[in-house]
Amino acid sequence: MSLAVRGDREMIAWLDLAARGQAEVVTAPMTAVEAHDGRITEQRWDWVLSRLNVARIGKDEARLARRLLADANLHGHKYAIDAVLAVVARQQKGQVTIFTSDVDDLEKLVPDSIVVKKV
Numbered sequence: 001m002s003l004a005v006r007g008d009r010e011m012i013a014w015l016d017l018a019a020r021g022q023a024e025v026v027t028a029p030m031t032a033v034e035a036h037d038g039r040i041t042e043q044r045w046d047w048v049l050s051r052l053n054v055a056r057i058g059k060d061e062a063r064l065a066r067r068l069l070a071d072a073n074l075h076g077h078k079y080a081i082d083a084v085l086a087v088v089a090r091q092q093k094g095q096v097t098i099f100t101s102d103v104d105d106l107e108k109l110v111p112d113s114i115v116v117k118k119v
Contacts, residue, residue, distance in 0.1 A: 001027055002035035003099075003119055004048045011099070011119075015051040025052040026092060028084045055088040064090075072108040079105055086110050 004011035017023035032054060036045075055061075065083035069075055074083075082102060086109035089096050097115040100106050106116045 001031055001048065001052075002037060005035065005037065005040045005044050008119075014099075015048065019051050024092070026055055026088060027052055028081065028088045029054050029057060030081045030084055034081055055091070057084060057087075061087045068109045074105070074108065079109075082106050083109055089114050 001011075004015055014023060014025055018025040032049065061084065064087045065080070068086055069079055069083045072079075082100075082105045085098065085100075086106060089098050089110055095115075096113075097117055098106055098110065099117050099119045101119060103116050103118045110116065
């Protein structure tokens with residue numbers, strides 16, 4: 001998300017596909033918060049948010065994220081957002097790709113069927 005708000009062409013292309021109904025771009029609410037950059041205008045953030053779905057996270061997702069962390073022998077705030085994003089990715093149907101700067105941690109939290117791509 002942080003790349004999209006900064007105008008990265010690849011991320012904008014994904015958002016354009018989503019706007020045309022050819023792909024679905026989904027993220028966790030914490031990812032939207034984590035990606036905040038005070039140099040970006042509110043209008044730019046709103047434009048990016050309008051082109052993606054922000055998953056609803058409740059108790060069941062929190063429990064699953066906790067279990068994923070335990071299974072991967074990880075804990076703490078450093079991995080919390082990754083764990084929730086992994087839960088969101090696991091809930092999606094079809095081909096799923098996670099774009100992240102933190103490939104190693106996310107690969108520990110998702111099955112091999114989910115592609116984790118470094119950005």
